Amino acid sequence: MSDSQIVVSPSWLLEHLNDPQVVIVDCRFSLADPQLGRRQYQESHIQGSYYLDLNQDLSSPLGEHGGRHPLPNPIDLGHKLSEIGVNYQKTLVVAYDDSRFAFAARLWWLLHYLGHENVAVLDGGFTGWQKADYPVTNIIPQPQTASFVPQIQTNKIVDIKTVKNKKDLPEIVLVDSRESDRYRGEREPIDKIAGHIPGAVNYPWQEVTDPSGYLLSPVEQRRRWEELATAEEILVYCGSGVTACVNLLSLELAGISKGKLYAGSWSDWISYM
Template sequence: MTESQRVVSAAWLWDHLQDPQVVIADCRFSLTDPIWGQQQYQIGHLPGAYYLDLNRDLSGPLQRHGGRHPLPHPDTLSQTFTAMGLHSGDSPPPTLLVAYDDSKLAFAARLWWLAHYLGHPRVAVLDGGFTAWQRAGYSVTSQLPLWKSGRFIPQLRPDYVVDIATVKAHKELPGVALVDAREAVRYRGEQEPIDPIAGHIPGAVNYPWQEITDPHGYLRPLSEQQQRWAGLQAADEIIVYCGSGVTACVDLLSLAIAGISTGKLYAGSWSDWCSYQSPSGDS
């Protein structure tokens, strides 16, 4: 276990597969092929892992505003957690939820953040993801785990998330940093493969989420995580966004690992911001 239970290694998880206090979630997903993750899970997954789909489980229904991946209703996700056997209270002790994907934490970090948002601090991501597990030679299975009966009661943390009104009101304030987690070409407006408008929210600085991990999907060392955020360490509030509030969670995970607790998610992100703009960029 490393970084105060925020990250676990494949070796640690292998040793704790039979621990009743550990629940595993497979979060593999592809934005360009939404059924890919489910298909990969059916082919083979970590023993005992439950599959949580980005669109079905980790997002709520689409609306005119709110972005492409609105937050799921807390009660709905809590019911899923309960069926996975998660406990949120002290008796029995809180369950450790371990999330993994195969996309440099893009989707596992979303679950990591959501669990914290629902008030469950015992959640970690698998360093290196599914590939690291396979590389270590550990077994996978196609057998589906049985649903269980946990007891998960959400303790919502509304201070973890902001909406567009808060972004507009806070982004120019002293002590507030607005962070765009998308790749640099999207931040600069040179490419926009998804949303109708290219560019970024005025005043935002760019910290691409892909830089949190190395080319193999392993988290970069603690010293590098801390150095990455050194320029924002004194900020009173760090608001992070991406395209739809998913990969921004990788930056929020990095901030937490670096010991910075002022990060908040603009859940609707650029796709929500665009929904209030005309194609010309006018409000």
């Protein structure tokens, strides 16, 4: 699947590499090695793309609460987006990574949260781009001058208080996006406490794509969520509010615009325990 407003194919992006209305953002990152994505970008990236770092750009510093990847300061992120040429509500942003949208979807969701809906992800990511033998470079593009003034969409997010108040209501579904063994509490490689929020159902984020990092078709995305389609709201979380965004991307592809992010996620939830 490709070339919708939500996702573009490598061939589409190749044709728009020099389009002044398109800004490409490299979101590669590794939780195990936080500098790896930046090193990879400096070595080789899609021609003309800029780099935004999960920790430095797409999150704010850790606090006592708020999870491992608190949402970034909207004004700070707006300045960074301006500097890479993103004009609010005008520029098409195309985000990519090489982790099955684990980090590109975070930027995709953040832009929607800031009121900028003109954003897509690159199907297949950087690996798919390389397999197509499309151009890469190590040249870092120059800063740009643009204007990005965020307009926060508060209806796209929930906090711990809202989750506690709503999670057991019959019309509300709480979705845990982590791998099933982490959901069940059998394995916890990152957080201090294993398990899941009581009442949550498990939809692992890796199921949104095939093993090569290509999104399943809209029909398959709809089939994936069919049991939850009648819910009034779907509250989505993961470990720290990053890979949950892959499920929110999936919900949009399925035509279900009821998803909201519990940004602090499990790491915020257990900070109160």
